[in-house]
Amino acid sequence: MQKTLLYLVLLAVLGFGVYYFLFSNNESGFSSKDAAFNVRDTGVIGKIFITDNSGESVLLERSNKGWIVNKEYKAMASPINTLLQTLARQVAAYPASKKVHNNVIKDMTGNALKVELYNRSGEKMRVFYIGGQVHDDDGSYMLMEGAETPYVVKVPGFTGYLSPRYPIKIEDWRDRNVFDIPAADIRSVSVQYPSEPLNSFTIKQENGKVSVVADPGVISHFELNERRAKLYLTYFEKINCEGYTNGTYGMDSVLRVTPKRCSIDVTDTAGRSQHVDIYWRPIGRRSKNLEQSNAITPDDYDSDRFYAVLNNNKDTAVVQVYTFYKLFHKAYEFYQADEVNTEFSPVPKQK
Numbered sequence: 001m002q003k004t005l006l007y008l009v010l011l012a013v014l015g016f017g018v019y020y021f022l023f024s025n026n027e028s029g030f031s032s033k034d035a036a037f038n039v040r041d042t043g044v045i046g047k048i049f050i051t052d053n054s055g056e057s058v059l060l061e062r063s064n065k066g067w068i069v070n071k072e073y074k075a076m077a078s079p080i081n082t083l084l085q086t087l088a089r090q091v092a093a094y095p096a097s098k099k100v101h102n103n104v105i106k107d108m109t110g111n112a113l114k115v116e117l118y119n120r121s122g123e124k125m126r127v128f129y130i131g132g133q134v135h136d137d138d139g140s141y142m143l144m145e146g147a148e149t150p151y152v153v154k155v156p157g158f159t160g161y162l163s164p165r166y167p168i169k170i171e172d173w174r175d176r177n178v179f180d181i182p183a184a185d186i187r188s189v190s191v192q193y194p195s196e197p198l199n200s201f202t203i204k205q206e207n208g209k210v211s212v213v214a215d216p217g218v219i220s221h222f223e224l225n226e227r228r229a230k231l232y233l234t235y236f237e238k239i240n241c242e243g244y245t246n247g248t249y250g251m252d253s254v255l256r257v258t259p260k261r262c263s264i265d266v267t268d269t270a271g272r273s274q275h276v277d278i279y280w281r282p283i284g285r286r287s288k289n290l291e292q293s294n295a296i297t298p299d300d301y302d303s304d305r306f307y308a309v310l311n312n313n314k315d316t317a318v319v320q321v322y323t324f325y326k327l328f329h330k331a332y333e334f335y336q337a338d339e340v341n342t343e344f345s346p347v348p349k350q351k
Contacts, residue, residue: 035092046120074175092151133161183233199330214331222335241317
């Protein structure tokens with residue numbers, strides 16, 4: 001009887017140990033103080049501050065309208081989601097061996113990322129350092145602030161190192177939206193072509209009615225195709241840039257000598273406006289039209305991408321022709337009658 005009772009007690013102790021190992025917050029089986037690199041409930045995180053040894057940093061803060069980058073920019077959803085998922089799932093797999101310990105610490109001294117996590121009340125939750133990848137590229141070395149032993153940290157089911165999930169460049173976090181306005185919320189759209197002024201136009205919308213302002217010589221003898229004008233206004237949702245080029249060496253010089261493709265101004269019903277200047281992008285080694293001419297693109301310029309200047313001239317970006325070309329319609333197209341069984345194409349005709 002006593003032996004049976006002893007077995008039951010041992011079984012209970014083992015069961016608790018297994019439970020703690022599998023379901024404790026750090027999920028690693030190591031000291032919670034030194035290896036608690038994960039936050040299972042990322043909903044409690046209110047602020048993330050990432051810095052490197054060069055002094056570059058990025059601040060991510062949760063707000064009622066989503067995450068904000070450096071107190072100024074709306075954050076892009078995908079890297080935020082990746083980071084939060086990583087914080088929830090990353091676990092300490094094993095401590096760095098004595099053989100590599102000193103080298104790992106030395107490398108961290110010069111090259112580590114520092115990650116600070118705060119809760120929604122602004123209280124510091126934890127701070128850890130991210131070093132280099134393990135020799136087989138399966139995991140990254142991390143060190144909890146105040147600890148002496150770095151650990152190899154992994155995400156279960158993922159093979160690779162984790163530092164790319166903690167980017168330090170602001171451009172990697174910023175939302176890339178240029179226009180995202182439902183048609184019903186647009187008050188006016190103006191598209192101006194410096195080299196083709198007769199094709200420029202302005203669409204105004206009020207109380208569900210649209211009008212198009214353009215050169216009288218182009219439109220005076222024709223009737224407005226209201227359906228086309230209303231359809232055009234639906235093109236201004238989820239228009240994103242490919243990436244920002246702020247700080248790129250020589251960009252200002254390139255834009256000074258590059259012709260402007262067009263300028264676009266959009267004003268919503270709340271009075272908010274966005275002005276974007278679109279420039280041709282000089283042809284490069286990767287341009288598809290380098291060896292074969294494109295009928296709608298001058299030979300000196302890239303057929304797949306433009307440059308854009310936006311946000312009160314504070315930002316420069318690369319935008320895709322595929323995304324933006326549907327905005328480049330011309331005044332006369334809004335005064336053409338629809339052909340039988342033909343829709344108003346999102347890709348404008350050339351003239």
